[in-house]
Amino acid sequence: MTLRRDPPGKPTVPSPAIDFSQTEYVRRGTAEPKPAGLTVSIRKTSLLAVGIALALLGGLFAIHRLHQTGEVVATLPPTNLVPAPRAEQKSAPQGSPDAAVPQPSDSSGPLESVEPSADMMRLNRQLDEVLPDVQTYVVVAPTLTGSDTITLEGIGSLEKLLPRINGADLKSLDVEMLLNRDSWDFPEGTSLKVEPHVFTNQFALAGMIGTEKLFTFDHSAAGQPIQFQTLFTKTPTAVSVLFRPAALRTNLFKPFRLLVINAGNAPAPLQLDSHLLRPSAPSFREAFTGPLRDRIDKFVLTNANWQLRPYVEAKPGEPAKYLYRDWEKRPEFGTELDFRATRKRLTQELAELANRVGGFDKQIIAAEAALHPGVDFNLSLSALLGLTSKQAASFEEYLNRNGAAHLVPTPPGLYLDFLDKLAKQAGPCPWLTNWSAPHQHPEASLNALYDLWVTNIPQAAANLTLPVGPVTNYFLAVWENLQNDKKRADYQGDKKNVEKKIAELTRRLSEVPRQSAQAAYISLCLVGDGPSFPQEAVRFIPSPQAN
Numbered sequence: 001m002t003l004r005r006d007p008p009g010k011p012t013v014p015s016p017a018i019d020f021s022q023t024e025y026v027r028r029g030t031a032e033p034k035p036a037g038l039t040v041s042i043r044k045t046s047l048l049a050v051g052i053a054l055a056l057l058g059g060l061f062a063i064h065r066l067h068q069t070g071e072v073v074a075t076l077p078p079t080n081l082v083p084a085p086r087a088e089q090k091s092a093p094q095g096s097p098d099a100a101v102p103q104p105s106d107s108s109g110p111l112e113s114v115e116p117s118a119d120m121m122r123l124n125r126q127l128d129e130v131l132p133d134v135q136t137y138v139v140v141a142p143t144l145t146g147s148d149t150i151t152l153e154g155i156g157s158l159e160k161l162l163p164r165i166n167g168a169d170l171k172s173l174d175v176e177m178l179l180n181r182d183s184w185d186f187p188e189g190t191s192l193k194v195e196p197h198v199f200t201n202q203f204a205l206a207g208m209i210g211t212e213k214l215f216t217f218d219h220s221a222a223g224q225p226i227q228f229q230t231l232f233t234k235t236p237t238a239v240s241v242l243f244r245p246a247a248l249r250t251n252l253f254k255p256f257r258l259l260v261i262n263a264g265n266a267p268a269p270l271q272l273d274s275h276l277l278r279p280s281a282p283s284f285r286e287a288f289t290g291p292l293r294d295r296i297d298k299f300v301l302t303n304a305n306w307q308l309r310p311y312v313e314a315k316p317g318e319p320a321k322y323l324y325r326d327w328e329k330r331p332e333f334g335t336e337l338d339f340r341a342t343r344k345r346l347t348q349e350l351a352e353l354a355n356r357v358g359g360f361d362k363q364i365i366a367a368e369a370a371l372h373p374g375v376d377f378n379l380s381l382s383a384l385l386g387l388t389s390k391q392a393a394s395f396e397e398y399l400n401r402n403g404a405a406h407l408v409p410t411p412p413g414l415y416l417d418f419l420d421k422l423a424k425q426a427g428p429c430p431w432l433t434n435w436s437a438p439h440q441h442p443e444a445s446l447n448a449l450y451d452l453w454v455t456n457i458p459q460a461a462a463n464l465t466l467p468v469g470p471v472t473n474y475f476l477a478v479w480e481n482l483q484n485d486k487k488r489a490d491y492q493g494d495k496k497n498v499e500k501k502i503a504e505l506t507r508r509l510s511e512v513p514r515q516s517a518q519a520a521y522i523s524l525c526l527v528g529d530g531p532s533f534p535q536e537a538v539r540f541i542p543s544p545q546a547n
Helices: 044-068 117-130 156-164 290-296 339-369 381-385 395-401 412-424 443-456 458-464 474-511
Strands: 002-005 038-041 135-141 149-152 175-181 192-198 204-209 212-218 226-230 238-245 256-262 270-273 299-301 305-312 521-527 535-541
Touching (some): 117 290, 135 156, 156 238, 339 474, 395 412, 443 458, 443 474, 458 474
Antiparallel strands (some): 002 038, 175 238, 192 204, 238 256
16 A cells, blocks of 8 residues: 655646557556545555454454463473584674574583584483482492491581471471482482481481381481491492482472492492583683583582593503603692693793703713813822832722722712822822822812922823823822713713603603593592592593493
8 A cells, every 4th residue: 555645736647548559458548637635545465464464463462362361372482592602603694594593601601612402412411310400418438338337527408407307397208318329320210219217316317118227317416427327238339318308398498419439349430421521621610511510519528529630541552541640740739621731831841951951961061171181090100109019009900999990980089099098008208198188179189299299209290290281280180080070970960860851741741632522531530538539420531432
């Protein structure tokens, strides 16, 4: 329908007659003159649009009437949410089909490895099957034999519930208890319903099946922790009790679970997909994706702490090993999955060690350059003195006789011992018998020894004077050569140790994965003091192996 107003005062001109004789169309009649003012033209399409609009208004009015009368109104099917895009993904442009799809935000940040929606649903189902969405108190006990009593401390929900089951506030029938054994999880399909029974003294709660007592919670000692005792004929690897209100009284207390682990024979760890972990995380909580972190937060640890432990395959065919098992300097507790920071630290340490090797090379070259040439350890000093004793004539002979010739480097102190013994045996040379040298800084004594020799035996000067070098004193040159040889050997030893460290750090760096999915698996462990720890609760494995 089209509305048009003609200009006032302007007469309407009739349309000219059109000759359709040469066409196949039917001639239209001559148009009637139009009156001045408002002109309304209505087409069939306009009438159709009006009809549709009226039908829609009628439908909305009918739905409104149905809603007011309380009758059931059909609802739209739920919308499937799409996982949040990764940080590097760009938003869909305005106007594109993807722009109309809502993108829910995740306060924990998007998954670094974006999975198709079907895979995310699978991961969520896996969480529901493995980790119950209920507050769980975890206690690690040395054993769970029937003769042992386990002290429960820090179980706040149980400490509040037990005194209430007194017949006045709560009755035993108001509490429902489900029992599961030998597992970290709590599949209700395999759980066993046990009947709560309150003893006449009102200070102990037992789980019963018929007349058989399975376990008891004794809180009779005022101000003292709860005492838990299991009475199973076969020692379980774990005992899990779920407390919840009976079906008709759901608001009495919040459901909670008590999980007691037998440290001596713990159950096998649960298995989860490694995609529930972030590739690299700077802290423990940030290592988990949002849904998994919410489940982990449900656990209350009474005598342990959580720790994520990456396991890697060192060699093909060998069992995977804990990555940081033999590390002297391990990552800070809680940052075990911060692979980026670990790799960076190792790379920096390798660079520093490489610089140390370069420094040792310079020191080795300097020590070798300081060696005096032409120093003869076989020089017979006894012959120069005219001695015919059976004592060693030269330093080399002295080393051989004392079994020290194989020592590399030769200890410099042996040279001073040789000179001391030679002086004491120089009876025909009284000028020498009172000479001795301290083992610390003997340089002045060695210079004095040279002066004594060339003064009292002038013909020995040619043998005791070196032809070239900054030091011409034979005695001092031998000493300095021994010292520099020891320095060179020490530098070489230090260099070798650093090179071993470089090789070890290089090996470790090669084993550190770049992200969690590259590890053989990641273990979520309970760690604490004593032989009961660690206890592996969950094993995160790559997708192809995950259940």
